[in-house]
Amino acid sequence: MSTVLRVELRDGLAVLTLDRPGRLNAVDSETVDRLTRALIDVRDDDDVRALVVTGAGRAFSAGADLGEIESFTSPGQFRDFVGRLTDAYALLEDFPKPSVAAVHGFAFGGGLELALACDLRVAERGARLGLPEMKLGVLPGAGGTQRLPRLLPPAVAKQMILTGEPIDAERAHTLGLVNELAEPGEVLSVAEKLAASLTAGAPLALAAGKRLIDHGLDMGLEAAISYERETVSVLFSTEDRAEGLKAFRERRPGDFRGV
Known part of the structure; x- marks a missing residue:
């Protein structure tokens, strides 16, 4: 079985871990398909009360897998990939159970868009969050241009999107994009504690x-x-x-x- 995404169930929580550390958890088509199936399975599991999303290795996610995107030979292939990615993130955003992103290292591009689709975000001190697509001559395509301005002051979101420059977790926390900060190495435990507090609700x-x-x-x-x-x-x-x-x-x- 593929391990691009690990799903662990414990104490009313489902922990979804992007598991491509050698690729900095870049999101490819297989990851999108596994994420979609996992969300549907967890949604229908009455024993699961909340969801935590995180990444293996030294980063949350570097974003969409550029190697796969470079292999596309037509705009239609890219449109199909972005459509499936957007649908997966919409499924997460509309999830009937609360979700928490546990961000460490960095969350860039599609990785940050994944975190934006969660209800709450915990970030490790020093982590960086950004949408660097402008530097590649494109724009975020999985909700970034729409969700970020709804979570940040529009002028700040515009600066991030139009310059492609990231902000650090501390500033993101000050601006309200990040709900809680965690010390290095503790982000998952802090996120799980926050998610567990949600499982006590009806x-x-x-x-x-x-x-x-x-x-x-x-x-x-x-x-x-x-x-x-x-x-x-x-x-x-x-x-x-x-x-x-x-x-x-x-x-x-x-x-x-x-x-």
Whole structure:
């Protein structure tokens, strides 16, 4: 079995590890296919409450595999690759369970776009994050030009995209792109701890919260608040809501089942 992507399940978490360290975890067609299948499998596994995405070796990911891209002989082949990559990242962004990217070394191009598709990001101090495609005469093609300005001040995102220059994890944290910083060698454990804190939540409420934030940002405020009202009204009828109130009264953690 291919090891371009490893999937480990433990304590309610699924840890997806890009596993091409000799290629700095460059994302090729095989990686895209494995990532897509893994996300579908994890999505349908009721024992998994949260997802962590990381990379093996000395970097999170160098981005799309330029060796494979250079082998394309037509724009159509490139369009097909970018389409499948974009679909995989959209699957991650729309994932019903919360996701955390654990970034070390660097996350460039398609690697950063992968991290941007996650809900939260933890980065090792000194790690670099960037979209260097401009230096190759192209632009990010898997959501970078759209997700980055939604997570950073637009002027900062423009500078990163139009110059191709990266920023370090410390600045990314200050700007809000990175949720938590980790000391060298500890990024995965910090990301897993953050993800584990999410698994304590009620699964239906977690999924609904993601939808409210992601979709509500594209709505007018009045429509978004109406969407919120309808969503929480549906959650009120769930068994998890009743369990949450009972647990609060009994001063214990809730035993949420996703029903």
